[in-house]
Amino acid sequence: MLDWNWQFTWEILPRLIVATGNTLLAAGLGYGIAVVIGLVFALAQRTPFSVVTIVVREAVEFIRSTPLVLQIFFVFYVGPQFGIRLSPWTAGMIAIGLHYAAYLSEVYRGGIESVPKGQWEAATSLNLSTARTYFRVVIPQALPPSLAGMGNYLVGIFKDTPMLSVIGVAELMHTANAIGSETYRFLEPYTLVGVIFLLISLPTAAGIRLFEGWVRRKLGMVS
Amino acid sequence: MSYLEFLGQYGDRILSGTLVTIVLTVLAAVLAVAIAVAAGLMRLSRNALIRGVATVYIEIFRGTSLLVQLYWIFFVLPLFGITLEKFTAGFVAVGMNLGAYGAELVRGAILSVPKGQWEAALALNMSPAKRMYRVILPQAVLIMLPPWGNLLIELLKGTALVSLIAVADLMFQVKQINGTTFLSAQSFGTALIIYYVLARFLLTPFMRWLERFMQRKLGRA
Numbered sequence: 130m131l132d133w134n135w136q137f138t139w140e141i142l143p144r145l146i147v148a149t150g151n152t153l154l155a156a157g158l159g160y161g162i163a164v165v166i167g168l169v170f171a172l173a174q175r176t177p178f179s180v181v182t183i184v185v186r187e188a189v190e191f192i193r194s195t196p197l198v199l200q201i202f203f204v205f206y207v208g209p210q211f212g213i214r215l216s217p218w219t220a221g222m223i224a225i226g227l228h229y230a231a232y233l234s235e236v237y238r239g240g241i242e243s244v245p246k247g248q249w250e251a252a253t254s255l256n257l258s259t260a261r262t263y264f265r266v267v268i269p270q271a272l273p274p275s276l277a278g279m280g281n282y283l284v285g286i287f288k289d290t291p292m293l294s295v296i297g298v299a300e301l302m303h304t305a306n307a308i309g310s311e312t313y314r315f316l317e318p319y320t321l322v323g324v325i326f327l328l329i330s331l332p333t334a335a336g337i338r339l340f341e342g343w344v345r346r347k348l349g350m351v352s
Numbered sequence: 353m354s355y356l357e358f359l360g361q362y363g364d365r366i367l368s369g370t371l372v373t374i375v376l377t378v379l380a381a382v383l384a385v386a387i388a389v390a391a392g393l394m395r396l397s398r399n400a401l402i403r404g405v406a407t408v409y410i411e412i413f414r415g416t417s418l419l420v421q422l423y424w425i426f427f428v429l430p431l432f433g434i435t436l437e438k439f440t441a442g443f444v445a446v447g448m449n450l451g452a453y454g455a456e457l458v459r460g461a462i463l464s465v466p467k468g469q470w471e472a473a474l475a476l477n478m479s480p481a482k483r484m485y486r487v488i489l490p491q492a493v494l495i496m497l498p499p500w501g502n503l504l505i506e507l508l509k510g511t512a513l514v515s516l517i518a519v520a521d522l523m524f525q526v527k528q529i530n531g532t533t534f535l536s537a538q539s540f541g542t543a544l545i546i547y548y549v550l551a552r553f554l555l556t557p558f559m560r561w562l563e564r565f566m567q568r569k570l571g572r573a
Binding site for chain 1: 411412415416417418419420421423424427428431505508509510511512513515516523526527530534535536537540541543544547548551552
């Protein structure tokens with residue numbers, strides 16, 4: 130096969146593996162932000178204040194229908210215009226975290242809506258406070274049906290981290306670009322990046338499916 | 353510089369970028385639909401080899417990033433003797449990526465056509481090809497149209513990445529404008545709004561219309 134250079138491959142592999150660590154860190158941090166903010170987005174759409182509901186609903190729609198790479202640029206470059214300087218990591222985490230928060234809020238919304246009405250009524254009749262109703266009754270039941278969607282977006286956020294390279298976050302794609310421009314060899318770095326992504330995302334996706342089945346069995350929800 | 357002045361000065365560049373984005377989206381969508389139908393049907397083949405080829409394709413394109421695939425097609429494929437012009441490389445990458453996601457939708461929709469329809473076609477002595485084209489696929493299309501609406505929005509968003517290989521789409525134009533004027537809120541903000549309008553007021557109503565059209569065609573309006 131053309132001129133694949135194994136020696137060059139072994140030379141750049143350590144750099145790529147270090148960068149893989151950054152990629153995983155970025156995906157993990159971004160996902161952590163998304164999981165929390167997503168819940169806020171989902172709950173904000175259920176408040177009795179219709180203004181809040183409409184504003185959050187439209188914001189979620191807006192974030193979901195515009196490109197992540199554009200949002201990353203927006204967050205990174207608009208701050209300095211108003212005197213707020215964000216590091217690439219901070220800007221990247223805000224952008225990717227908010228983007229996936231919008232997606233996850235839809236997953237949560239579906240999960241919450243799948244909780245039977247009787248559960249709400251039972252919580253009301255037991256005089257549980259709103260917070261207690263959510264955290265002790267509704268959310269625990271809304272979680273299992275949300276797990277599949279949450280897992281998909283965990284893999285999704287991981288695959289979207291290369292976009293952070295555009296503002297200079299030193300993750301996998303950024304490192305491969307750097308190697309490419311230093312050595313004028315693109316075959317090995319880009320192919321290795323693809324292989325590393327496959328090696329991580331395929332087992333993760335399979336693992337998530339197993340975990341989901343395990344949770345369902347654990348909760349006696351086998352279908 | 354007021355926002356109106358900004359639009360007056362850079363409006364035509366933003367407009368030409370928007371047109372490129374629309375053309376890219378249409379071309380990538382056509383490619384994605386063709387690949388999705390082909391790979392989706394291949395996944396249902398009884399031949400293990402055909403099934404395997406489709407599975408490998410789908411897993412590779414769904415398992416890696418669109419950006420990685422784009423760079424690979426643009427920078428590495430020429431080493432194999434296949435040089436694509438950047439515009440072509442752009443929509444081919446986006447189309448192949450979203451086609452892999454679409455293949456799973458096609459497969460799922462075909463499998464969810466009620467079993468009685470397959471049996472009825474068999475009872476009428478239809479050939480497998482005729483059964484697929486005249487009975488199963490039209491009904492499957494109706495089932496898969498709503499998720500395709502979401503996928504096409506993903507596709508539109510995906511085309512923004514081709515700006516990174518210097519295709520002069522909307523994203524590329526506003527990046528250039530930002531580079532010369534440093535008016536980031538105006539340039540990137542305008543692009544965000546245009547993408548939103550394209551997705552929400554062009555793509556979504558079109559898909560709704562297509563759904564109603566298909567429903568009427570199948571007599572289910």
